[in-house]
Amino acid sequence: MAKVKTAGLGYPRIGEKREWKLLLESYWGGKTNREDFLAQMKELRLARLRKLLLSGIDFVPVGDFTLYDSMLDHSVAFGLIPERFSGLASQDALDLYFAMARGATGAPASEMTKWFDTNYHYLVPEWTASSAPSLASNPWLEAFLEAKRELGIVGRPVLIGPYTFARLSKGIAAGQLADKVRALVPAYIQAISELAEAGAGWIQIDEPSLVTDVPEEHVELLQAVYGQIKAAATEVKLQLQTYFGPVAHLEKIKLLPVDGIGLDFVRDGGANLESIDNSGWPADKVLGAGIVDGRGIWRVDPNAALGKLERLGKNVAADKLIVQPSCSLLHVPVSAKLESTGDPVVRGAFAFADEKLAELVALAEAWEQGTSASPLLEQNREALAALQAHPGRNRDVSSEVGESDRNARAPFEERRVLQQNKFKLPPLPTTTIGSLPQTSDIRRARVDLRKGNIDQAKYEEILREKTKLWIERQEELGIDVLVHGEFERTDMVEHFGHLLDGYHFTGNGWVQSYGSRCVKPPVIYGDVVARDPMTVADSVYAQSLTSRPVKGMLTGPITMLAWSFYRDDLSKAEIAFQIARALNVEVLRLEEAGIAMIQVDEPALREIAPLRKGEWKEYLDWAVGAFRESVGGVQNETQVHTHMCYCDFHEILPAIEAMDADVISLETSRSHGALVEALRDEPYANGIGLGVYDIHSPVVPDTAEMLAVIRSALSVVPSERLWVNPDCGLKTRGEPEAIAALKNMTEAAALARQEL
Ligand code: GLN
Ligand code: ZN
16 A cells, blocks of 8 residues: 655644744844844744654645744735835835734734634735735745755645635725735745745645635636646645635535645534545545644544545545645644643643644554554543543533523513613613723732732732722722622633633643734533632622622633633533533522622624534524523523624624623624614614723723714614623723723713713
8 A cells, every 4th residue: 555645734833832922022022132033933943843854744834834923924925015014114024024913103013813713813914906916025935945954854835825815805895806816826826936946846725715605606716716826837736725614615626726635524524524425536636634633632533533534545545645634733732741730631632733743643654554553543542531431521410400491581671671670770871891900910919829929818808909999990980880800810711711610721732822922721621510609709799899780790601612622522512501501500699699780701602603604503593592591590680791892793693682681792893883784774672782992902082982982872772772881891901091991981971861
């Protein structure tokens, strides 16, 4: 049997111990000079390549390393420099690059948005009517030559394809997409030709947009565009790489004029594999078989992976098959070897980027030799069996009641009247989203607690002081519904993960979120079950200080799921419902303790929606169901709030309505107009707060601006249901600016009330 090849599609850039992040921040902070910065970056790049080389994989990705973000690298290489940076364009290339990434005086940074349904954020390419892309530089060539020169590696350069690049750009008008994709082709041809000339054998071109909704006519566009690229670059082979789901129109896409196509066989719901089972694979094409989960942290199940290879083997010759991860390994931490704390059974089942490379090699070898046994695969079986047998995964969660077993709440209008009689709020009530400025004294207290300089009691006393101070401030500001301030939280997901059963926390499981920012997502490994009360004491304390209502504050089940790594033996819906039940225990405890308003935040509800609209209904059904489960069984007089940000809500208004919260607060600074229009067409029946100012900026918005926002919202929501609040929590703001902004906000609400 011919040798089955293996490929890495992309690898984390942050380094084993986040060296990349530290170096960037040291350079930006002026602590490392340019020369040292570039030299150390090169060291990191080469260290990473050495690891890839030693792993034994055949196709080593090059050019996916970046100083900030790969999409930004493409924008710069294609000369797509937004006008506002033109003053910098003639100057230093690196300064310009970081200005585009992070902003410069008078020139706000490029917009950042989520990379498909991952937690990675890319910088959005910007086009204007006059944009004319051409190859201004060839970073892939530089990376290719460096790998060859320094380490003798003939790497496989990774480019994001023209279709995906254009689809993810802004400033391309509807109907203009095809033209813009075509306009990019010469730059791709030149970049690829230069690579071919330098000796590259294969080029990887990522087109993940092929797993989203792809209009039929785009298939023709792709045929034309890849036909052109292929015709111009005859010396080199093209591997068209897709990931994050089943490919739209696979029957046609598999016939595109390229030499190989990579498919995701992990997150495809079986569709990619079925398509090949049913209609085969072109004999002349390489198939990149993504059978190791590039987004999960668990070891691969050898039987499942080899089973997929076996099925593929019926239609694809062994010498045309490449064993690879389902996507770039960018989305998982670097090395599980560094995990030395916490439950050994849980961490024993981890496979991060380095371990996944080893798995690819082991799977390819086993497949080639027609065996399913090898030391590594055996270890995987044992580790996964131990995880499956973990008592944390085998709890009796069936005794929990579902929402249907409880008293259903009365219809909203009835609840509204009951709640109005109870709370007697003015029209246009004011509130905030939950968090208040996390000042340095709070962060210091947390460090002191960890170091043992202060004990838990002292720590809690410091937090309570803050809550007390801010309850007084909120009253003085004239805010109607108060919050305790969330001073105890470092993060809205991790905080609750620590207080629930079923979670594991890694020591070093960092992944890049955006730029130099990394996150360490909690790991849901077992059944999520409530333990002790999580928020009751803080909420009761805050409520004891004031006669105004103080909202209890929790993170909802979908957000808890979305911002964690999670088990793959249960569906996402099942995990979400487990979390929902655990949260519901807390909700009912809060109610029992006299907290009359409870907010359950779901900022991530939209972001993990499927990439294809056709699958939204099913997703939204369970996502909304999980939210309702989390707040199920509360009395009609208890006011349920929720909050969402980061999304275009007008797309999911019916689902938001189905959540049936008494009040929802939304971020609207980015899409106020669109949302107001949507609400005009499709009135929303419950209480709603359209954020009146953007909390991401230190600028204090003035009263008139906020008044204008309230007036426009009043054109679609009556005053007895419209709330006045900021866009999101205030934890990142300084105290003086938060106070000033809230003062203007309550003033704007008062003025708007006078106009009623
Ligand atoms: N209650 C949270 C806060 O105010 C909500 C955060 C969020 O929506 N991302 O910080
Ligand atoms: Zn928010």
